[in-house]
Amino acid sequence: MTALMARARRRPRSSRLWPRVMVLSVVTALVLLPFVWMTSLAFTPEGAAFSEVRLIPAQPTLENFATAMRVANLDTAFINSAVVTSIAVLTNCVIPVLAGYAFAHLPFRGSKVVFYVLISTAAIPVSVTLIPLFLMAKNFPLAGGNDLLGSGGSGLLDSLGGLMLPYLVGTMNIFLSRQYFAGMDRDFAEAARIDGASEFRIFSRIYLPMARPLIALVAVFSFTGVWDDFLWPLVVSTSERSTTVQLAITTFASTGNVKYGALMAATILVSIPVLVVFLVNQRGFISGLSEGGLKG
Amino acid sequence: MPTGAPPRPRRRRPHGKPALFGALFVVPAALYVAIFQLGPVLYGLVLSFTRYSPLSRSGPEFVGLDNYRSLYGDPEFGRAMLITGRYVLQVLPITVVIALGLALLSNRAFRGVGLFRTAMYVPHVVSLTAVSMIWLWIYSDDGVINQILDLLGMAGQRWLSTEDAALNAASAMRVWKALGSNMVLLLAGLQTVPKDLYEAARVDGANAWQQFRAVTLPGLRPMLTYVIAMDIIYLAQGFTEIFVLTQGGPYGSTTTVNFLIYTEAFQYNQMGSASAMAFVLFAFIAGLSIVAIRVGQGRRL
CATH class of the missing domain: 1.10.3720.10 (MetI-like)
Structure with a gap:
């Protein structure tokens, strides 16, 4: 920092900075341009969309949003995605966090090995587990008309249970949690232990309340990961009954003649939840992302 | 836990009760990952040595390295x-x-x-x-x-x-x-x-x-x-x-x-x-x- 300040003192700060501010502004504008077009198109009346590129439509309309809601099955998709995402966020805020805490503060025989085995699964490509998971969902015992051995019916295919199956524990969250708790002092636990507090109480009453930023991070990562996922719903959802938001916009796009105005409206509606979650938590989100790289 | 432990037991690996709870806290995550991450990897590996269509009545048919061999060419x-x-x-x-x-x-x-x-x-x-x-x-x-x-x-x-x-x-x-x-x-x-x-x-x-x-x-x-x-x-x-x-x-x-x-x-x-x-x-x-x-x-x- 001293070096930067020394340099800045030599010349007025503003004149040194304006070229980079200029470049960065242009880049920002270019990067955001597709979203501007998307928004503009979503408010342009159907038919007028292709006459010319306009940033602000001449006669803005909401009709595309109505079309999108009506044609793209967005209502079912929103309910399904909301249910699946909420449950996944909930389980991810408990199971991996608890495990991460144990890896950091309550090591047991072989805990290091267990930790590395669990973490290594994060590097497995999705396509390796996709087919087995599909077959496991299909042959899930006592679900969707299946018998105890998992045959006879369609199992968890085409159901909310099937949709949420691979999302419930994110291995990256175990890693993040261990890193976070490892940075906390163990003396609190020692003191509470001497006072006779149970291990679960020590976790839930002392460490968990101090780990709110971690929980926020895990929640945001899980939310965006599950909400944005496409490949798993694509294989496990076999009818409109179990469609998700990402699936709904792609089926809408592939129905013959694409109505781009309504498609952009649907895309906006589907993206709003993640954008809101990101903008509210952006500091934690970005620092959490960086942490994975710095420590990992 | 040894009694009469030194005043600062921080450096020691917890054992006894804390370690037991540590293992207990890890069980749900480990079980889930074993079933829905590691299990599928093994299952997939086995499948890659078989010919299998979920539509057919019969189960996977073992074909050895055939799938890999035919991918090669x-x-x-x-x-x-x-x-x-x-x-x-x-x-x-x-x-x-x-x-x-x-x-x-x-x-x-x-x-x-x-x-x-x-x-x-x-x-x-x-x-x-x-x-x-x-x-x-x-x-x-x-x-x-x-x-x-x-x-x-x-x-x-x-x-x-x-x-x-x-x-x-x-x-x-x-x-x-x-x-x-x-x-x-x-x-x-x-x-x-x-x-x-x-x-x-x-x-x-x-x-x-x-x-x-x-x-x-x-x-x-x-x-x-x-x-x-x-x-x-x-x-x-x-x-x-x-x-x-x-x-x-x-x-x-x-x-x-x-x-x-x-x-x-x-x-x-x-x-x-x-x-x-x-x-x-x-x-x-x-x-x-x-x-x-x-x-x-x-x-x-």
Whole structure:
């Protein structure tokens, strides 16, 4: 920092900075341009969309949003995605966090090995587990008309249970949690232990309340990961009954003649939840992302 | 727990009751990962040695190494591997170089820098499905690129239905989408480079380029390696954007391995050979990222 300040003192700060501010502004504008077009198109009346590129439509309309809601099955998709995402966020805020805490503060025989085995699964490509998971969902015992051995019916295919199956524990969250708790002092636990507090109480009453930023991070990562996922719903959802938001916009796009105005409206509606979650938590989100790289 | 323990038991490994609870707290996560992550990997490996269609009455039929052997001579799979490799190699360097430039430019406190970082990050947060929808329109025959070309008096192109253009079109979109997250990570890396090293380099008379080579790059190496490895892992699994933009076409020119696996498994119901493809892709990704990490840890970048 001293070096930067020394340099800045030599010349007025503003004149040194304006070229980079200029470049960065242009880049920002270019990067955001597709979203501007998307928004503009979503408010342009159907038919007028292709006459010319306009940033602000001449006669803005909401009709595309109505079309999108009506044609793209967005209502079912929103309910399904909301249910699946909420449950996944909930389980991810408990199971991996608890495990991460144990890896950091309550090591047991072989805990290091267990930790590395669990973490290594994060590097497995999705396509390796996709087919087995599909077959496991299909042959899930006592679900969707299946018998105890998992045959006879369609199992968890085409159901909310099937949709949420691979999302419930994110291995990256175990890693993040261990890193976070490892940075906390163990003396609190020692003191509470001497006072006779149970291990679960020590976790839930002392460490968990101090780990709110971690929980926020895990929640945001899980939310965006599950909400944005496409490949798993694509294989496990076999009818409109179990469609998700990402699936709904792609089926809408592939129905013959694409109505781009309504498609952009649907895309906006589907993206709003993640954008809101990101903008509210952006500091934690970005620092959490960086942490994975710095420590990992 | 031994009684009469020293006053500061911090350094000791907890054992006895705390360790027991530690194991207990890990059980739910470990069980889940074992069943839904590790289990499927083993199951998939077994499947890759069988011929199996979920539609047939009979179960998987063991065929030994047949699936792998036939992949070796399969021109379709070979082509998909080449396309996947080309996809990674043409998106990765461009993204990383531009992201590094932007990280260097924004590694300075000035008004609006936070806004810039947030804006750059938006394409990363919006789903691949959603951004592919936007680019589907951008690349469409009456889309914005052709409109701009038209304004400039140039002929428009069929970006997604021409063999030469389609993969490049998808690549351009991935560069755009990956820029922000790469930049944010590299920026975090830049901020760990000790500032006094720059001062020392300047005292020694190093110019900006020499400072970059001697101080910035070595300090940034761990993060740069991480970014490149993550990019390889993501890009080599390209699927969603291909599904939305081109469906693998025209004439298979954008059929990545992941797209081929999907069609093989879920359109042709060949679970065995699709699993074999998945493991070859796994080996390919692992190999490529290990090379990247090795090079990243080497003396020269």
